[in-house]
Amino acid sequence: MIHLELRQNSNWWTSLRSITLALLITAAFSIAVLFLMSDKPADAIWQMLTFPWQGRRMEVQFGLVLQQAAYLAVIAIGLSVGYRANIWNIGAEGQFAFGSIGAYAAYLLIGSPDAAWAFPVLLLAGIIGGCLWALIPAFLRVTCNTNELLTSLMLVYVASHLLTYLCIGPLKGDPKAGQAETYPIADSVQASKLISGTELHTGLIVLLVAFVILAAILLFTLLGYRLKVAQHTPRAERFAGFSPNNTVWLSFAISGAMAGLAGAVYLTAETGKLIQAENYLENFGFAAIIIAFLGRLHPLGILLAALMISYVNVGASYIQASLQVDDSVAELIEVVALFAFLGCAVLDQYKVKFKRTTVRAAT
């Protein structure tokens, strides 16, 4: 019989071991899936691993990976703040949408898009938009004790309908358009490309800076420590004079702000206009939940997880174009990675023991 025994001292070595194991499981599964889904499995696996060097221009592929990773990492690190304290905001998708709406509203209000401060103002409006939308479930939790998991999720649908409504009605743009969309924002407030021909743009730098700032706060400040305490021992949190309600407010505000910022950057860099929800939202807000857990709610882990999943995603789209392997393979790999990582995390805190210890003594 196998049973688990609590580890006295889990350290970086046990973590590394379980992460390696999870990676191996994911890799083995990915290979198996590609064998099933492709008639040229060896080509598929090889191209999936090395796709940046397979196409015409390597920097294009890395651009796509970094672009996706930036959005995922920024939203995920915001979410991790609450998750560390057992506060479940799963509505980042809606906060992202509201970040975009906030930025677009600011664009309409400022009237002078050529000014140097216009771009930062749009980003700030995005942060505020996402933050305010996130504070609704926080408010409901604090005042009515509603389950924030449900309310934050339901507000995603409210936000996306609102986005579509704005595009069909009050903010409707070009009448020739075959989808509901607004007029585009001026070029002066759109993020500019860092390397021509790739998806690398100034907006990604904004996201990176935001990520680093929040990571530093979580790792090195009292606030970060306080949230960590809240996770492990809610009672100690109270003894130390921290109010659980404040933790709710704070974690929703931070995660909403990060998702809102991502939404504002997305508007200024990727689309340049608001579009009806299903043609605008890319599920970054939901995918980021997986990234947060894959990264074990640790900033460094989140960054690596975002890069890994983005690499898999873009790789899947590459082999779909080159070998016609359905790109749902990326989703399969993502889900398996999540289970493998969560499962192996158990090994961090517990030792696997075999009951008949006499066997070991005999050898």
Next chain:
Amino acid sequence: MKKILSAFTASLLAATLTTGIAQADDKIKVGFVYVGPIGDLGWTYRHDIGRLAIEKEFGDKVETTYLENVPEGAEAVKSITQLAETGHDIIFTTSFGFMDPTNEVAAQYPDVKFEHATGFKRESDNVSTFSARFYEGRVIQGLIAAKTTKTNKIGYIASFPIPEVVRGINAFQTELAKHNPDAVVDVKWVFTWFDPAKEAEAAQAFIDAGADIIVQHTDSPAAMAIAEKTDGIYAFGQASNMSRFGENSHLVSIVDNWDSYYVDRVAAVIDGSWSQTDTWWGLSKDGAGNGVGMVEMADYGNISEELKAEAMALEAALRSGERHALPCPIYKQDGELAEDCAAGEKHLKDFPTLVSMDWYVKGIEGSLPK
């Protein structure tokens, strides 16, 4: 296990060595980006039939690739880029939401040709656009509906309030009113192109409210299937031939036919004559009866021989250009004469009237969603 492993390593090595060579052959590679699944029996299905027409026409000279279920919007940049990166020579992107992504990617790959369906942006020389005059088919449906309805109530399931859909509604209403002034069209906006459950629900709601003809501008055969369940209810198919879903209810389908356009464009790439175009074909290529266009009427059924003959005569007149789908005088919803007609035109003009149509003709009740 060891055997499998060594076989695997060997093929991996072989793959490394051959990938470089594989890209160097001189086949023309044709890529497609689809918004839905090829099994949607409507929009994407018909584009895939067009892809197969290319394979049939050119055989070994071409290789085709398709990506299905590609989300519209910024995310499509990734899919379109990958087709360009993997050596495709011409890429068809077949939904409006791919317009900006197509133009963005096209600017980076001047040696690749891009063909965008239903859009109007051609920012670089290697982007062409194409679209079909589906509203020509709506005229024929208007005639049939006028002479088939007994309750004088017609339910029209509309997707999004965009010019393509509004043109269809107006063409339908104009012809309907001509033959049966008492018939009333009720338009229901479902805000989706493909959602069988929602489409079925809308069709049922119309039937419950007394409508006996269902018109749809959405992609699934769900509404047809609902009509088939009730006696005396008729429906028109959309995008593909939906007669098999409505043995006793199918009147006629407007079928999208991309085959001849796709074959023409790939032929142009092969012989090097490809250049930027903006194509808008109806029942015929040139609007004067020549060539196979992008709109096809399939399987007139469940109507009298007399009405069928009349419908086919109308189809012929529209094809030859003898008849325009929206001839003057056309009155707007508020009774005002349309600008083109007031200016003495014979019919509504393509630019800017039809391409940006955002108003109803007289007789449609309610207003466009705002």
